[in-house]
Structure formats: C-alpha cells, structure tokens
Amino acid sequence: MSSGQAGYAAGPAAAPGTNAKFETWLWIAQRASAVVLALCVLVHLVTIIYAVRHGLTGAAILGRTRGNGVGLAFYTLYVLAIAVHAPIGLRTLCQEWLGWRAASLNWVVGAVALALFVFGLRAGWAVFA
Amino acid sequence: MNMLQVSVWRGGASGGYRIYEVPRQESQSVLDVVTYIQRHIDPTLSYRFACRVGMCGACAMTVNGVARWTCRTHVSKVVKGNAIQIAPLANLPVIKDLVTDMRGFFDKWARARGQFVSGSGTTRKDDFARVASDSPERVAANAGIECIGCGVCYASCDVVSWNPDYLGPAALNRAWTLVNDVRDGARRERLAAVAGDAGCHACHTHLACSERCPKDIEPTASIAGLKRAVARAALKGEL
Numbered sequence: 001m002s003s004g005q006a007g008y009a010a011g012p013a014a015a016p017g018t019n020a021k022f023e024t025w026l027w028i029a030q031r032a033s034a035v036v037l038a039l040c041v042l043v044h045l046v047t048i049i050y051a052v053r054h055g056l057t058g059a060a061i062l063g064r065t066r067g068n069g070v071g072l073a074f075y076t077l078y079v080l081a082i083a084v085h086a087p088i089g090l091r092t093l094c095q096e097w098l099g100w101r102a103a104s105l106n107w108v109v110g111a112v113a114l115a116l117f118v119f120g121l122r123a124g125w126a127v128f129a
Numbered sequence: 130m131n132m133l134q135v136s137v138w139r140g141g142a143s144g145g146y147r148i149y150e151v152p153r154q155e156s157q158s159v160l161d162v163v164t165y166i167q168r169h170i171d172p173t174l175s176y177r178f179a180c181r182v183g184m185c186g187a188c189a190m191t192v193n194g195v196a197r198w199t200c201r202t203h204v205s206k207v208v209k210g211n212a213i214q215i216a217p218l219a220n221l222p223v224i225k226d227l228v229t230d231m232r233g234f235f236d237k238w239a240r241a242r243g244q245f246v247s248g249s250g251t252t253r254k255d256d257f258a259r260v261a262s263d264s265p266e267r268v269a270a271n272a273g274i275e276c277i278g279c280g281v282c283y284a285s286c287d288v289v290s291w292n293p294d295y296l297g298p299a300a301l302n303r304a305w306t307l308v309n310d311v312r313d314g315a316r317r318e319r320l321a322a323v324a325g326d327a328g329c330h331a332c333h334t335h336l337a338c339s340e341r342c343p344k345d346i347e348p349t350a351s352i353a354g355l356k357r358a359v360a361r362a363a364l365k366g367e368l
Contacts, residue, residue, distance in 0.1 A: 023325035024363040027356070095326055096291050 026088050033085035040078040065127040072128045079120030087113040133208065135162055137174070138216040142223050146214065159199040159207065160188050163215060163227065176227035183343065186279025190227050191216040196284040198343045218284035234280050234297070241300040242322045245307060248314035258312045270309040273302045273351045275344045282338035282348055294327040298338035298348030301329055305351035308358055320355075320362050329355040 051061055065071050091109040094100040131153040136146045149166045160178055167174040178188040183201040190199050193207050193214050207213060221229035251258075260267050282298035283289055289297050296304075304323045307313050323329050332352045339347040362368045 020321040020324035020328075020359075021363060021368050023328075023330055024359050024368055027330045028360050028363060031360075092326075096288075096331075101326065 026091075029084050030088040033081040033088075036077065036081040037085055040074070040081060043074065044078065062127060066129070068128065072124055075124035076121065079117060079124060082120060083113045083117035086116060132211065133162065133204065134212045135166065136212065136214040137163070137166065137227070138223075139174070139226055140223075141225060144223070144226075146216075153204070153211070157204045159190070159192050159197070159202045159204060159213065159215065162204060162213065163190075163199060174227070175225045184277070186277040186281075186343075189218055189279045189281050189284070191219055191284065196281040196341055198279060198281070201343060218280055220284050220286065220289045221280065229280075231280060233293075234283055234299070235278070237296045237300040238278075238303055240322060241296045241304040241328070242315055242319035243300060243303040243307070245310065246313055246315035248312050251312070251314075260311055264311075266309040266311055269354065270306045273306045273346055273348070276302055276346055277344065279343065281341050281343060282346075285337040285341040287335050287337060288331050288333055292327065292331060295331050296323065296328055298352065301332075301355060302346060302348040302351040305354050308355065317362070317367060320359050321368055323355050324359045324368065329359060332356075 087109045090112060091105060094105055094109070133151045133153050135149045135151050137149060138144060139147045149170050151162050151165050151170075154161070160181065163174070163176050164178075167176065176188070176190070178200060179185040180187070181200045183198055186198065188199045189196060191197075192199065192202060193209065195207075196218055197207075199215075204213065215227065217223045217227045217229045221231060221234060224230050276299060278299060280299065282302075286295075286298055288295045301323055304319055307319060308316060313319075325331075329352045332349070334349055334353075336349050339349045342348065359368065
C-alpha cells in the first residue's frame with residue numbers, strides 16, 4: 001500500500017481460496033479460448049456436414065486426413081482450446097452447484113484438462129498417422 | 130368497504146405468513162398498507178422505513194416475490210385481485226417479520242474496498258481536484274453514483290443466493306465508481322479485492338439487479354467494467 005493510504009481501514013479479509021491474480025488469469029484464459037473455439041467449432045461442423053452430404057466413406061476421409069499437417073495443426077489447436085476452456089467452466093460449475101471450493105477442486109479440474117488434452121491429441125494423431 | 134387481503138411474513142427465518150384485512154384506499158402505497166397493519170391491527174409487527182419518499186432506501190421489502198421500495202410502490206401496481214404478499218428482502222437473514230439484518234450486505238462494501246482513499250501525495254492544503262464533467266471516468270462514475278444502498282439489487286441477485294460470499298451488485302457497483310475516481314489512490318487493492326469467485330467474475334449477467342434497481346442504475350454494466358479493468362491490470366502485471 002502506498003503512503004497515501006495511511007489511516008485506511010481495510011475491510012475483513014477476503015474469503016479463503018480466492019486468489020485475485022489466479023482467478024483473473026483463468027477468466028482471461030477462458031475468454032481467449034472461447035474466441036479460438038468459436039472459429040474451430042465452425043470449421044469442424046462445416047467439415048462434418050461436407051463429409052456427410054457428399055457421402056464420403058471412412059476410408060475416403062482417412063485418405064484426406066493421413067499425413068495432412070494442416071489438419072493435425074488445426075485439431076491440435078482445437079484440442080488445446082478445449083482443454084483450457086472446458087475445465088475452467090467445469091470448475092465454476094462445481095463451485096456454484098456443489099459448493100466445492102477446496103484446493104482439491106483445482107487438482108481434479110487440472111486432471112480433467114490433462115485428460116482432455118491427451119485423449120484429444122491421441123484422436124487427432126490417430127487420423128493423421 | 131373494499132378490503133385487501135394482505136399476507137405478511139411474521140417471525141424469523143422459520144416464521145410464516147399471516148393474513149390481514151386492510152381497507153383499500155386511493156393512491157395507497159404498500160408502505161401505507163404495512164403501516165396500517167401495525168397502527169390498527171397488530172402493533173407487534175416490525176418493519177423499517179424513514180423518509181417515505183424514495184430517498185433513504187430503508188423500506189425495501191419483497192412484494193409479491195419482487196424486491197421493491199414499498200414507499201414508491203402503489204398497491205394498484207402490484208395487487209393481484211385483492212391480494213398482496215409482503216415478505217422481508219431475500220438473501221439477508223431475517224431478524225423479525227419484515228426486518229432483515231443488513232450487516233453482511235454492508236460488510237461486503239468494505240470488503241470490495243468501498244471507501245474512498247486519497248491518492249498519494251495529496252494533502253488538505255492542496256487545491257480542489259478538478260475533474261472534467263465530460264471525462265469518460267466521470268461519466269462512468271456518474272452512472273453508478275446515485276446508489277443509496279437499499280439492498281434491492283442484492284436481494285434480487287441469483288449469484289448471491291448461490292454463493293453467500295459473493296460481494297453482490299451494490300458493493301461491486303460502488304467499487305466501480307471508485308475505480309473511475311481519478312483522485313482515488315487504492316485502485317490496485319480495490320481491483321484485487323473485487324476479482325475472483327466472490328467478486329466480479331462470478332456475475333452471470335442475469336441483469337436482475339439492473340432490472341430491479343429503483344434508481345435505474347445498471348450494476349451489471351459496472352461489474353462488466355470491473356471485469357475489463359481487472360483483466361487489463363492482470364495483463365499489465367498490476368494485480
């Protein structure tokens with residue numbers, strides 16, 4: 001606090017487990033990942049609709065995705081955005097709906113993020129390799 | 130005589146509604162109805178009011194499920210058939226009948242750093258600070274400055290009902306007016322105080338506070354402003 005705040009009576013301490021910096025960065029990360037997701041979901045849906053409407057077979061789709069570096073890069077970005085976005089939202093849901101505000105929540109949500117990232121990358125790799 | 134069937138909350142948190150018959154009158158406010166019950170039917174009824182003209186904010190209650198200033202609410206506006214239900218404000222502990230304990234509400238103003246803090250280096254010998262009335266900060270502060278702390282927004286907020294630690298629309302709106310006060314010297318502490326799960330980031334933008342505010346303030350807009358200011362501070366490493 002600066003010297004200009006002499007005599008400033010601070011209010012009661014903030015609720016436990018509330019780290020302003022951490023929470024704000026989570027908020028920024030969720031908004032930023034939402035911007036990426038808006039684009040990725042659109043591309044993903046258009047691709048699905050295109051494939052279905054043109055009656056592409058599984059083999060024909062794999063023929064286009066195998067060795068396609070752009071496709072792999074796109075889905076890696078998509079998976080990354082999901083792994084950031086979804087767990088933060090899940091964390092908020094757990095806080096608000098279950099009243100779960102302990103440190104254990106951060107570990108569980110971190111594990112969910114890791115699982116989404118690993119399984120998502122695995123799926124992307126499966127149609128690439 | 131035309132009679133109103135008035136259902137009034139009696140007792141503490143575990144109380145119940147009791148029905149009173151009150152004569153219907155022209156230009157009758159809900160506060161008139163409550164006052165009639167206390168003066169003519171049951172003097173043990175507890176409720177709060179002071180100014181009777183929408184200046185003090187003491188008479189806020191839940192009328193037919195909606196938080197309102199009872200002094201500025203005409204019976205004709207809210208009556209259903211000839212029935213009215215009057216309860217204490219929601220999201221606050223009931224002391225007795227229509228009286229709530231507002232300490233938690235005001236403690237949150239303190240927790241949101243709702244006090245003005247003089248900027249560093251200024252003394253009482255300095256000249257008045259000059260703030261242009263059309264500066265963006267002054268305009269933003271003006272939009273929220275008329276709050277009189279009645280608690281209507283707080284009682285209407287879903288997030289407060291889910292998370293008792295949530296600072297609520299009024300305290301966050303107060304913080305936003307101070308964030309826009311160019312003379313203030315506690316910006317950093319204030320932004321840190323209003324961030325997070327109990328602060329501006331918990332707002333779901335349901336707009337109930339803005340819809341119900343009797344002063345037509347939009348705390349939702351103030352909270353959105355805080356989110357932007359807090360994010361900017363975090364990006365600059367000033368949080």
